[in-house]
Every structure is written in C-alpha cells, then in structure tokens.
Amino acid sequence: xxxxxxxxxxxxxxxxxxxxxxxxxxxxxxxxxxxxxxxxxxxxxxxxxxxxxxxxxxxxxxxxxxxxxxxxxxxxxxxxxxxxxxxxxxxxxxxxxxxx
Numbered sequence: 001x002x003x004x005x006x007x008x009x010x011x012x013x014x015x016x017x018x019x020x021x022x023x024x025x026x027x028x029x030x031x032x033x034x035x036x037x038x039x040x041x042x043x044x045x046x047x048x049x050x051x052x053x054x055x056x057x058x059x060x061x062x063x064x065x066x067x068x069x070x071x072x073x074x075x076x077x078x079x080x081x082x083x084x085x086x087x088x089x090x091x092x093x094x095x096x097x098x099x100x
Contacts (some may be wrong), residue, residue, distance in 0.1 A: 001036065001098035002061040006091055008052040014072045014086040015050055017099065021080045029056065034063025049088035061097065 011019045022040050029035050036057040043051035060066040067073055 002058040003096040003098060004058070004064060005094045005096065006054040006092075008054065008091050008094055009049045009088040010086050011049050011088050012047075014083075018052070018086050019085070021083070024080050025076050028072060029080075032067045032070065032072045034059040034067065045066050060095045061095070064095075069075070 008018075019040070024039075026038050029038055036059060037054075037055075038057075039055045041053045041055075043053060045051075056064075058067070
C-alpha cells in the first residue's frame with residue numbers, strides 16, 4: 001500500500017471552505033482506480049490557523065502516479081483548484097510505502 005500525507009495550516013476564517021473543498025474531492029477520489037481510503041484530520045488550533053493532516057491510501061505507488069495523470073485528477077483540479085489564500089503556510093507533502 002502507498003500512503004500520501006499532506007499537511008496544511010489553514011487560516012481559521014477559511015476552515016469551512018477548506019473542509020467543503022475536501023468533501024467534494026473525496027467524492028471524486030472514490031472513482032479513481034487504485035484508491036483505497038481518504039482521511040482528513042483536524043489538529044491543533046491556534047488563534048490564527050488550524051493544522052490539518054490529509055492522508056490518501058492507494059493500492060500501490062503506480063496507482064497513485066497513474067492517478068496524477070488521469071482525467072479524474074484533472075477534473076478535481078479544475079473544479080476545486082488549490083486555494084492558497086486559505087493557507088497560513090505552504091503545505092507539506094510526504095509519501096510512504098506501507099512496510100507492515
């Protein structure tokens with residue numbers, strides 16, 4: 001299994017919009033070949049921003065990479081483009097191979 005983790009710090013004024021965008025993205029992701037699971041977790045909240053951790057799980061790294069070049073991915077990007085005005089800091093992106 002291949003796991004993609006994105007970490008965000010979102011300005012508190014945009015939390016509803018950010019979560020709404022990800023709900024829509026999940027609906028589209030569920031149609032992607034090799035997609036297994038999605039989790040959006042809300043973490044520490046400061047007076048300015050709230051931390052989020054987003055994880056997607058894929059059957060394999062190949063499935064994830066194929067998805068990045070798919071019509072499904074392009075449709076998500078066109079319909080819910082990343083809105084960096086929501087962000088307190090740049091997002092962080094990490095990938096993992098499941099070992100056990």
